Amino acid sequence: MPDGKYSVQHSVTIQEKRNSLKYKVLTSAETNVLSGKTRSFEDIKGNFDGLSAKIRNFIEKSADLCKPSQLYICDGSEEENTQLLQLLVENGVAKPIDKYQNSYLVRTNPADTARVESKTFICTPDKYTSVPRTKSGVTPSLGNWISPEDMEIAVKERFTNCMVGRTMYVLPFSMGPVGSPLAKIGIQLTDSPYVALSMRIMTRMGAEVLKVLGDDDFVRCLHCVGTPKSGVHENPLWPCDPERTIILHKPETNEIVSYGSGYGGNSLLGKKCFALRIGSTIAKKEGWLAEHMLIMGFTNPKNEKMYLGAAFPSACGKTNLAMMTPSLKGYKVECVGDDIAWMRFDKDGILKAVNPENGFFGVAPGTNSKSNPIAMETIKKNTIFTNVASTSNGGVFWEGMEEEVDLKETTITDWKNKEWDHQSNAAHPNSRFCTPAAQCPIIDPSWESPEGVPISAILFGGRRPEGVPLVYEARDWKHAVLVGASMRSEATAAAEHKGKMIMHDPFAMRPFFGYNFAHYIEHWVSMEKEGRKMPRVFHVNWFRKDANGKFMWPGFGENTRVLDWIMRRCNGEDVAVETPIGWVPKPGSINLEGLENPPNMEELTKVDKEFFLKELDQIEKYFDDQLTTDLPETMKDELKRYRERLSKY
């Protein structure tokens, strides 16, 4: 084993571990009395009897289908966490990272490393509730629909007897602070202990949640890592079934069913499946917003603080911005969340946001003491790393950590568990750290506030190497909706897309819409009402490149300068000039003090008419292809006005 030996504390045998689990083994007679019928699993850990009738019913129905051999009701305790971690270590699935306290590395099957958007479906009786009407001959790109009949077939085909010989873990979890009026509860059943451990970090998971839930309903989440049709796992340490992977959502019944992948958003069902896809359908019904946004606090030297939300696509720097270390003196950033925001207007018309998550599932490569020292601090304990590389002295390594690890003194084992050749990727480009948010040294004091934090500004952004200025402000709310709907960004490794093409990613939600994007636009437009204080909306682009392919803006902590400009706009300062695309910084209004190589601000704030005319053509074509007659009238009007402004410019 290239990684060296496990430490003594992890060398208990599986039998010892099983003994220490203290299963409450029921006799078959007891089991029958409890359920009124013969149950398929042989032993149970936890108090099945104490669960609500609705939960018992969900478990029994699922167990009848999947036929697990054991049932393990998770209570979220420290003891349980230790036991499950030991189980993974003993089975060779996880490797302790001795340099960091209570931290582990897991390597997946190389065929299971990212979200699979092409195999993700929304299930509704009517197709156009889920997806827009596309032009014939055009490949739909705003989600996939499946009929209830086909979903049933897909589930039966894959889930029948899928957990024979395996343990079904029961995970009660809350998205949002337990008991908050903005929180929602789910129960995930999974046969992956890695998923159970990750869900304990990413959500509030365990017995507390059951108390708050009582007899109420919950979002039903069923997950199985799967077994290939051949019956043989390519990599028994990471069972999965890439060929038949499918991720299904049924908003009508608040159900999520996921098969075949153990990775990230495919399997940690609280995240994209619940908090965004099912979440957005609940939000539409209840009149609020479930968004792919970080939430952060920003304080200036005058001690004025504002909160903002920012929607960037996966792997475009949400985690780095949410934890930014300001380069300018006297500024402060505090982190509320790095990926998802649930937002609603309160009775005073203020937009309030909560982060429904409890941890960060951040992209590892590129993270280092310069780009994100706060993340590097956060991950030093209680962290599960997935698909990063490991070092011979008990640490982790990924691209971007070259200056943190003595590459001459250590040997590196790459994410595929081979000695690293110093040429291929040491870590997978979508390798991740999964770490508790509470450990973040700059976590915001109000991050668990049940009513949420007040949002003054919303940022949209993406990776745009060409043409798009560093920052601009939308003209008004309807224009802001157009800016969000028109977002485009370079593809990243977070999903299965190859290459670096510029993709449309409206609201950074393209892979996460729980319903027809045209209705989503209408929902956003409908947010503006008498008596509501609408947040100001901006578009940012840290990723502009010059003719030599070099980034024109230094980014990271220097983004303070842009946030400072945004805050001044929010305070009504006269620092912007009007252009057809919105308000851009007045010359000299972005503070460049102390920058060693001042960037070309003229270029970075320029609005190039020809570029934006082409961009507008692209956007109109996209709407025409992807939304056809579904495109809301408000957007048609906005597009018309935008073209008029551009042609006069």
Ligand code: SAT
């Ligand atoms: O794998 S996840 O979907 O959770 C991460 C991401 O793409 O943002």
Ligand code: MN
């Ligand atoms: Mn994300």
